[in-house]
Amino acid sequence: MSAGTRPHTRASLAAQLRDLGVRPGGTVLVHAGLRGLGFLCGGPEAVLLALRDVLGPAGTVVVPTHTPENSDPAGWTNPPVPADWWPVIRDGLPGFDPAVTPSRFMGAFAELVRTSPGARRSDHPHVSFAAIGPAAERILTGHRLDDMLGETSPLGRLHDLDADVLLLGVGHGSNTSLHLAEYRQPAVPRQRLGAARLIADGGREWVWWDDVRLDDGGFEPLGVDLDASGAVRLGPVGDGTGRLMRQRAAVDFAVRWLARNRGTETT
Template structure:
């Protein structure tokens, strides 16, 4: 006999699960989500966003990554790489980033819904922007430094200042962007040249370069497993999937120490 499918999930049932998980009314939460593992959602990403806003209330703020990873130096692309003779074509032809219209890419349906929701604000970084919806949004996305893209001049640091939460829905810590802030807080992180297409003051576009920290999330799954072992992460059902909720400040502080250990001794 074919087993019955799981029940559909609604705005109300999702909100109940998020409350049980510990989402704080009036809080600020950075959400990374893959909706497929959550099962059948009545209303899709809209049901998830509305449920989050129901739990957070009018004083709460939702933040999502609105990154545009294809607006970056094609010489660094690896998934998939492109031929070297394409690089100048891409640098010359990539549309300049416009925070009002450039879609996020590979961030998921929930992130794109937040970006386009009435009243949402977006930071103006051409590669790793964030979108936010709620009373704290303006302070979070303002003055996103191009050459400090996920460091102290980024929305991640503003979230740290606010003692925000991180909510992972249907994804693990490999998608936990806040852990990159810990890379910036290492004594001498490796650096690289970065590039992206931006708009110019006269309405044109240009390719710009800057020096920044070389991001590396390869170890984030292991880092996250060690973080969960400390009890700092609450796990619970959201839809048919798993939600992970943590204080961003606690996760970043743990990651700063974890990354400082010699490789191979992280679990010591």
């Protein structure tokens, strides 16, 4: 470790989160990359405990628990797979089970929330969210297949609740709420999507739907302008940087930014 670093505890992290502006009793969507936060006494558990200490019993923690590999292999690009594999993968991919299926690429903090006692999870087979706290059911219920990150999704419910977004050790490229702004553009390209999900008898089925073609390619420059707008509070969390913002303000800014910088697109 470099000189000047020190271990960070539940208490010290809670103090930093309070200073950053986390609201007692609030609802917060968290995206976390813990590696950049330094030595955490207790790892992701210390971060979750600190956050819940600040939020209190009336607060709710929400995380993305997406499963991007549960998708049509014909669309895989990183890496692509041969076309003759596609039917094998479609037949063999385990069905998404909200209670069991782990998230992928979402990080240790998201997995800790997903597996915590009392946590709930939405049932979207591709872009689920998990939450713990009194607002969890309201946020997660009714996550429609064909509105992955739109108005009726958990992101839309968070917007209704005037929730916060907290980025810990990650930038706006991980800020899933910005996708809600894509849904609010006057015309956006759409695509056909598929995923496997568990059904009531313990079997599985392949489901298909049409939805917005998501594109986070411009989120980092969007985030630079969002930070500069004054809508984001920046401060130290551990050895890294925390960003806290009202989700409504971030989405409203992103709607205008995308309209200016990406323009309107047609299907």
